[in-house]
Amino acid sequence: MDVPDLAWAARLVGDGWQLGGRLEGAMQLAGTPAKPELGGELRGDGLAVRALDHGMRLERGKLLLQLTGDKPGDVRLLLKQLSFESDFQAMPRTLALDPGVAAANLTAKPGRVEASGELHLGNTDGVLTLRADRLGVTQRANQWMLVSGDAKLTLGEKLLDVLGSFKVDAGYWELAKSGTPQLSDDVVIKRKEQKKAKAPAAARLLSLKIDADLGRYFHFRGAGVESRLAGSIKIASEGSGLPRATGSIRTVGGRFDAYGQKLAIERGILNFQGLIDNPGLNIRAIRTNLPVEAGVEVTGTARRPIVRLVSDPVVPDAEKLSWLVLGHASDQEGSGGGGVLLAAAQTLFGGQDGGTLGKLQRSLGIDEFGVSSGSIGGSGRSQTSSIANTSSFGSTNTTTGQIVSVGKRLSSDVLISYEQSLSTAESVVKLTAYLNRNFYVVGRAGSDNALDFFWKYSFGR
Template identity: 35%
Template structure:
């Protein structure tokens, strides 16, 4: 049987014949109807649908020669071009021929060039928020020949232009002066070279060589390889575009490495050095400065000789080792000395302590103890609103046969295999200089918390108690006598046991908070027990309800003052806090024509000392008061102004 030869040419005339039209003068009324699905459609044009086609090829002519058994014997593509994602490759020769005899290699010939390609649009598609700009254009060529031996030259290099990223409102240019990636193979000698040079991004250069058979089209896995890679980056901030939004880094890096081993299992040996390193995120409160790094690598053994960062006035040191390969492992030691782990405007925490981290294949172990040296946490401003973890938003209809994804479990998502096999034992002592402020609370915190991962889920156990705390409620500055927050495993719902009382009274009245943080129960408190009206009267006005006189007016005034103090919208934004006062009241004095409106202001200087000033609207002068509580029932009061007096008060109550 003679050889069968097939040729296909993408021409317009043949395309029309494939669309169902018969050749010849057949009248239109006798032509068989063509189904709509088989009718001709014009070829899609780039941008016709608002997007560039992934692959676009025109007038591509392919010729193939088949053996009598149907096996391919030869194939050729006439000179043409193809566009892939906007990159145009033009070939002048592309041919393949089967091996002329058994044991001989097949023959291949490919000669092509890459049209100048604008890089910035590609990067902009990959990272729309990075602000990629510039006119950098890359060009290249491919020349592959295979007959009795294999020869190849592949080059991708900078033709012109530069790249930049936007930092704030200013573009940061790379300052590229050279970019070249090359691979060549001749007589079994393979050589790869890399070179990137820029005034801002530094220099990255490398060269690797290996030796194979002259006819091999690709090195075998056991082929030895040797080479070197060097990198000098004067300012790593230019690479921040690859970090998540909000993160920034700085400093300089120097790397030198030797490449060895085989193609299938390459090995690196060398070192990475860094100086003046910095890593920051203002929103997350991360501000690491003055960092230094020394990392050495020998084959699969990696050693972290030094990693130091400064945070605030303290330091963080990390060192350890790791084993790469099929079963990676790592052991690290972290030592913090007055290290400012959080440096946000509203949250600052400095810690000291030590921890060890051991990582095995699908296993994690963390042990350590840390103590808070100092901390200030301001919860006046709440975080941005967000949905709970058990809320799933689904805004598209289900496809036929599709089912809704199951809702997350009440106790959180299923732990990963790594978390299930992890063992965490961290202890955190809050120390004596941690203070919490905001939403009516101003208190110190102390206690110890233990973090663990039973069954792969994060758990916290321990207790936190308040020290010298105050709580603004009902327009009063209450003293927190008992403040306990108990953690018993669940992170998001600790138990509360809080008692805040008003101190400048002869009776004990205040507020208790019980329950969990997700469902707190706030109640009025008194000792001895009394009616809710009397509790509120003593707490708000400082006297019993039966002695108020014009009680309704006074209570309404105090309720309005409580709103001014900020209880409805965050105490820290209230009027009293802005003025630096603890008490502001308006009352009536006298009777008949002698009645006058009296305005009183006061400040609690300490647990026992109170300073106040009051003045009538129609009075020519006011009076100052100094009240000192010697004991619970023993008070000394001094007054000066229109009348000066000194009172020693002993109070005794009975039923």
């Protein structure tokens, strides 16, 4: 046999696949139908397997497959060598900017995957071992992952046993948007009854035991969450039962978008103690560096989450929402209507992912966008001191009106922003540094040049 190009065989695999490479070999059949004697060898060179939907590219593959039989009726299929090099697509920007990721070491040379094993054709039992080193299982702009580890598949008469351990070298996973609407659980559809054919019994039972470690550089974005994930889970199934998982995955730093604000994640844990698609939730995200630090807490399970407002110190829910959305108490004078409007717009037009407004913010590279009323000198965001009708140690004529502001977070506690008055030509660049929940510093340059120190203290109710 001599097949110079395997591209035609991709149609046998399915849509979204490409195959390539050369296959050649020779085999001999002898003996009787009851006791066949097989011998021969099959070689492949320059093999390629590409999963276009996932961006996985396995190139420059080699294959050595042998058929041997020590005695009539005992034929063994020996996989001496099956190896591929894994080519990589460009690393997502989020990963490339992570100071802990050694991008050059991870992607300087291709990854590798190797397999070998043995199958007894007469008894239909065998063993296959698999080893991966920085295998690019998915290489898309929104889903990019390198995996290393090994697995062993043991095929018995009535059981397929899978034992493996894998670790993510580096990964970025952006959760896809929700699909088409689904009917609620209380809707029942009745169709014309049809005689059901008896399901055939499973040929083999599956025993699955896999350890999965997310490693140190797995970034996640979706459902309002933007964070690095860490932890490990064990996936197991016995017989015909559904796979079950044990372990936990936690967030490391990161932010959570809720009510139009970017909240700091204080605690984010997914606990797996059952079915893999229904982990327990233990999440707490807070708007920090305010006299009342308000946020949300999510408990329960993925199928039945419980969301509630929290704050430190504890205040009524209406006050929690005011501090969370507006950044001040509900009875405090000042603007905030624009902030409420934008928060509502984000919820209406895109939920936790921000929709159109969130896309615009990400495309412009900004973290905050708001409309408020007040003065350029006073920023319209908080009550400030008044000395000779100014809010700072400098002296300037301030203009009251609508102010548009955009901001970019340099860190969790440092924000640089630009404010432009809609009624005048005045504008200012601000650098805000939050030192703790009661004390922060604001430097301004432009129509108002000043350095302000703010200290807040709340007492009474």
